[in-house]
Amino acid sequence: MVEIKLEKVTKIFGKSVYAVKDLSLLIRDKEFVVLLGPSGCGKTTTLYMIAGIYKPTKGNIYFDGRIVNDVDPKDRNVGMVFQSYALYPHMSVYDNIAFPLKIKKMPANEIRKRVLEVAEMLRIKELLDRKPSQLSGGQQQRVALARAIVKEPSVFLMDEPLSNLDAKIRVEIRAELKNLQKRLGITTVYVTHDQGEAMSLADRIAVMNAGTLQQYDTPDNIYRNPMNIFVASFIGSPPANIIEATIDGEGNIIIGGTKIKPPEDLISAIRSIDLLNSEVIVFIRPEDVEVDPNNGHILGNVYSIEYQGREAVLHIEIPGGGVIRGLAPPNSISVGTRLWLRFHLEKIHIYRKSGELLI
Amino acid sequence: MGRFSSILLNIVAITVALIGMAPFALLTLLAFSRNPTSIEGFTHENFAFIWTGKLFADPRYLQIYPDIHLVTLNTLALALGVSGVVVLLSSMAGYILSRYSVPARGTLLGLILALHGIPVIILLIGLYFLLRSMGLINNLLGVIMAKTTLDLPLGIWVMKGFYDSIPWDIEIASIVDGAGRLRTWAKVMLPLIRPGIAALAVLEFISGWGEFLLIYTLIFSNTSWTLSMVIRGLIGEMGSINLNLIAALSLYYFIPVLIFFILAQKYLLKVSLGGIRG
Numbered sequence: 001m002v003e004i005k006l007e008k009v010t011k012i013f014g015k016s017v018y019a020v021k022d023l024s025l026l027i028r029d030k031e032f033v034v035l036l037g038p039s040g041c042g043k044t045t046t047l048y049m050i051a052g053i054y055k056p057t058k059g060n061i062y063f064d065g066r067i068v069n070d071v072d073p074k075d076r077n078v079g080m081v082f083q084s085y086a087l088y089p090h091m092s093v094y095d096n097i098a099f100p101l102k103i104k105k106m107p108a109n110e111i112r113k114r115v116l117e118v119a120e121m122l123r124i125k126e127l128l129d130r131k132p133s134q135l136s137g138g139q140q141q142r143v144a145l146a147r148a149i150v151k152e153p154s155v156f157l158m159d160e161p162l163s164n165l166d167a168k169i170r171v172e173i174r175a176e177l178k179n180l181q182k183r184l185g186i187t188t189v190y191v192t193h194d195q196g197e198a199m200s201l202a203d204r205i206a207v208m209n210a211g212t213l214q215q216y217d218t219p220d221n222i223y224r225n226p227m228n229i230f231v232a233s234f235i236g237s238p239p240a241n242i243i244e245a246t247i248d249g250e251g252n253i254i255i256g257g258t259k260i261k262p263p264e265d266l267i268s269a270i271r272s273i274d275l276l277n278s279e280v281i282v283f284i285r286p287e288d289v290e291v292d293p294n295n296g297h298i299l300g301n302v303y304s305i306e307y308q309g310r311e312a313v314l315h316i317e318i319p320g321g322g323v324i325r326g327l328a329p330p331n332s333i334s335v336g337t338r339l340w341l342r343f344h345l346e347k348i349h350i351y352r353k354s355g356e357l358l359i
Numbered sequence: 360m361g362r363f364s365s366i367l368l369n370i371v372a373i374t375v376a377l378i379g380m381a382p383f384a385l386l387t388l389l390a391f392s393r394n395p396t397s398i399e400g401f402t403h404e405n406f407a408f409i410w411t412g413k414l415f416a417d418p419r420y421l422q423i424y425p426d427i428h429l430v431t432l433n434t435l436a437l438a439l440g441v442s443g444v445v446v447l448l449s450s451m452a453g454y455i456l457s458r459y460s461v462p463a464r465g466t467l468l469g470l471i472l473a474l475h476g477i478p479v480i481i482l483l484i485g486l487y488f489l490l491r492s493m494g495l496i497n498n499l500l501g502v503i504m505a506k507t508t509l510d511l512p513l514g515i516w517v518m519k520g521f522y523d524s525i526p527w528d529i530e531i532a533s534i535v536d537g538a539g540r541l542r543t544w545a546k547v548m549l550p551l552i553r554p555g556i557a558a559l560a561v562l563e564f565i566s567g568w569g570e571f572l573l574i575y576t577l578i579f580s581n582t583s584w585t586l587s588m589v590i591r592g593l594i595g596e597m598g599s600i601n602l603n604l605i606a607a608l609s610l611y612y613f614i615p616v617l618i619f620f621i622l623a624q625k626y627l628l629k630v631s632l633g634g635i636r637g
Contacts, residue, residue, distance in 0.1 A: 048531075051531075051535055052535075053531055053534065053535070072539075073534050073535045073537075074534065074535075074536075074537040074538065074539065078535055079535075080531070080532060080535045082528045082531075082532060083528075084526055084528045086526065086528035086529045086531070086532040087529075087532075088529065088532075088533070088547055088551075089529075089551065090550040090551060090553075099533070099536055099538075100536040100537050103536060103537040103538050103542070104537060147532075147536070151536070151537070157535075
């Protein structure tokens with residue numbers, strides 16, 4: 001319905017609080033984009049700027065190539081869903097859903113038809129006469145969705161809409177939401193701090209931190225090739241291993257005093273960007289760390305085990321005091337066991353100590 | 360121990376309540392008393408003015424004391440006028456102070472509160488000259504304006520508190536839904552602070568109903584008197600002769616306040632809590 005473009009958008013609160021800094025983002029028509037980051041990273045501010053509630057201090061926001069910086073929220077045709085649901089407590093469910101249409105002065109019978117249609121779609125038809133306070137969290141969120149959908153918006157804006165729901169209902173509504181978005185084909189910007197939610201919903205994820213964009217890519221690329229240490233440590237559950245290491249004169253990686261010889265192509269990559277004899281950060285996901293009783297790269301000591309059902313997450317102490325997370329079949333290993341860690345070296349990334357991706 | 364202390368507490372509470380109620384009991388007994396100066400006998404003749412409008416049968420006194428029906432209407436006009444204008448203005452001013460970035464908001468709010476603390480009596484001369492220059496001396500409208508101005512600070516604070524308790528999300532939702540700021544205020548915000556409006560309306564009604572000082576200073580002709588003024592006149596001139604009549608009139612003056620308090624109790628309690636629930 002609409003393509004949204006943010007061009008070097010900056011938002012400053014007060015005199016010098018940079019909520020968002022030089023953010024450029026292209027959200028394609030019908031795309032589902034998730035803004036992901038810890039609290040205070042500027043994701044909600046960005047959403048509010050797209051909605052028109054805040055005006056950017058600098059930069060431009062385009063809807064289909066037209067600058068909308070000074071367009072009022074009511075003229076942007078966006079549908080918004082909030083973490084708190086933000087239903088109007090004094091109105092019935094029917095009146096809540098009908099509110100945006102009444103504002104548009106739509107004829108009453110047309111309003112009725114559309115409210116019923118949307119209520120049917122979201123399975124809340126039998127709740128129409130109730131007040132929001134008489135609904136469960138999941139039902140309230142369905143009503144909030146209905147209110148956003150009924151006006152047939154060109155953009156959906158969602159601010160942590162599932163955060164207040166129970167885990168079970170959250171997964172249920174998550175699937176429903178994704179299905180609905182694809183079916184209606186409405187460009188969607190979704191804000192969350194939950195990386196699992198971001199991974200499961202997004203076509204593309206924009207990872208933000210401290211007001212700046214860290215990486216903007218598909219969930220798969222963000223998971224496999226994080227652009228910097230912030231993204232590497234923020235994405236993934238259990239979290240990735242971020243290990244301080246040294247590279248010696250021959251291109252070997254030294255972790256906690258243990259020398260690991262990388263494969264030839266990695267060594268040549270290390271040589272080509274002049275990394276010999278330098279301090280770096282090595283990134284490896286727990287699923288790429290194998291354990292073996294007999295041989296591997298580093299000998300460690302199992303320090304703690306998290307049972308996860310399908311697998312167990314091992315926390316393994318290595319020489320030099322570091323802890324590395326690895327996966328193993330559940331109930332196969334006990335605390336205190338000494339075993340070897342083997343890294344899938346073709347999956348590792350190397351970062352500069354300041355955070356940028358090198359290899 | 361728990362049982363003993365609860366009995367003790369109850370005794371204390373009942374004693375305190377009795378002390379508070381004693382004057383009302385005496386007033387009521389006196390109002391129904393046949394003897395004009397002490398509690399003796401029973402009659403409801405003292406309340407005859409409610410039907411006739413006349414406090415005294417003697418026509419000479421009618422020159423001094425206006426028709427009670429007229430006085431009641433005056434009192435009602437003052438109470439409703441103050442209540443209406445204060446609610447109207449504070450519900451708007453409170454919204455602005457709660458939601459907009461008003462320059463020097465903190466100073467302004469402090470000033471509003473300080474205004475509320477100024478004793479009315481030191482403003483009387485100023486009010487007198489102000490109203491005289493506007494030609495509103497000896498006019499109930501002038502009293503309503505003066506009283507409204509004096510009560511507005513409290514009203515604005517109370518309303519601001521109620522607006523503050525409404526989450527921003529609800530207002531943003533309405534704005535995104537296409538309602539402008541004005542319509543959001545009227546359709547979403549105002550209905551949500553209805554308990555606050557009710558509470559303030561009752562408080563201000565009672566405040567206007569009980570006003571004495573401004574009437575005493577700014578009104579000369581007895582056709583614009585309110586009940587408080589009539590009672591004060593009676594006490595001054597007939598205090599030792601017609602106590603039972605004064606008591607009856609006082610009771611008549613008090614009853615609407617009592618009824619209002621009982622009806623509005625649940626709203627008034629919310630003022631101190633300052634919040635609403637969705």
